[in-house]
């Protein structure tokens with residue numbers, strides 16, 4: 001299909017689709033589309049193989065619903081962790097980081113904290129991808145289209161020509177400039193949020209012992225926790241069938257309205273434990289116990305995208321982080337990518353979607369997804385301010401903080417992406 005030359009897709013299929021990017025979103029979309037024998041689906045990944053980092057990812061009820069609707073529930077449930085009894089409905093417990101005082105819990109009835117090890121999840125969905133669809137070492141460097149087709153070019157000199165191209169290629173997307181040409185929309189680049197995230201994984205037994213040694217409750221290891229403080233917070237939740245605890249400690253510089261990452265600094269780098277401990281000096285015994293169990297943390301400069309004016313240009317569409325990369329404070333980015341994948345797969349596998357109508361289908365997708373994904377971007381940024389006692393209306397007023405934490409996730413979680421599919425077809429039927 002793909003060689004070091006221009007390749008036209010000659011199969012007599014209803015639609016030929018090129019997906020750029022084989023992360024969680026791109027693979028989930030490819031799996032769902034590949035079930036329709038009338039579609040020719042090709043997935044292009046820059047890396048030499050599918051790969052995810054060894055960290056945890058947490059899913060809200062809306063993301064779990066998208067996973068079910070994508071037909072991936074069985075592989076997901078085989079590897080997913082949840083909050084232990086009697087805390088099954090707890091998404092996170094919230095505590096004051098200075099002394100571990102319990103503030104409240106955010107409850108997600110029936111789902112609680114549903115989380116997985118990223119690499120395990122990617123492996124689990126990749127297992128559902130038919131042979132021959134994925135192509136590796138395919139770094140997309142640009143996209144073009146004409147009235148009848150769209151073409152992606154790769155850095156090895158090869159091309160893919162199909163009916164449509166879908167950019168699922170993450171925050172640094174190479175497809176995005178085609179959808180939003182810089183001449184018209186200006187240069188769109190990810191910006192640093194001012195937040196660094198220190199990440200690590202701890203064997204659960206080690207963390208339980210460390211908590212006990214500090215006089216803290218052992219159960220803090222397995223029940224998901226958020227420890228809050230001025231310009232900082234720490235989260236923990238279990239992964240790998242509770243054998244490991246995923247930890248992220250955040251610090252935010254709010255001294256400038258538009259903080260800039262020092263010139264040449266890498267987005268992700270290994271740092272010393274000493275640096276991380278210094279950031280959280282004076283925090284509670286439980287927090288010290290957690291951080292002391294991470295000898296080799298990595299530090300991530302968290303970037304996000306501005307809300308984009310559009311996601312679609314005729315035969316080319318961007319989705320997932322390529323379209324709406326956001327801060328991880330509501331555990332929602334991968335969930336939005338999975339909602340995108342489900343809605344898009346439902347529209348493209350409908351027999352009414354073909355070479356002639358697909359541009360309108362993409363426009364309908366943008367119409368139903370844009371407001372929600374932008375709101376998730378906005379509220380994810382705002383959540384960081386709330387957790388770090390920096391929200392303009394809440395500050396360090398813990399009564400207001402508690403009320404916010406108990407209610408802020410309802411609109412995000414109580415969403416069935418099936419309704420987006422229905423709304424998209426209603427939109428299409430108007431034309």
Ligand SMILES: Cc1cc2nc3c(=O)[nH]c(=O)nc-3n(C[C@H](O)[C@H](O)[C@H](O)COP(=O)(O)OP(=O)(O)OC[C@H]3O[C@@H](n4cnc5c(N)ncnc54)[C@H](O)[C@@H]3O)c2cc1C
Nearest residue numbers: 021023025046058140169170320321328331332333334335
């Ligand atoms: C610290 C942190 C914690 C997070 N925690 C959570 C969480 O708990 N819950 C949650 O829902 N989300 C979380 N997220 C967000 C989540 O990781 C992303 O939203 C999600 O991975 C986006 O998926 P994606 O498939 O759109 O993009 P990505 O996962 O970025 O995948 C993009 C893929 O495209 C490939 N690619 C890139 N450029 C090209 C190119 N030019 N050509 C070909 N291939 C290319 C990449 O190699 C990659 O495989 C977190 C993010 C961070 C930084």
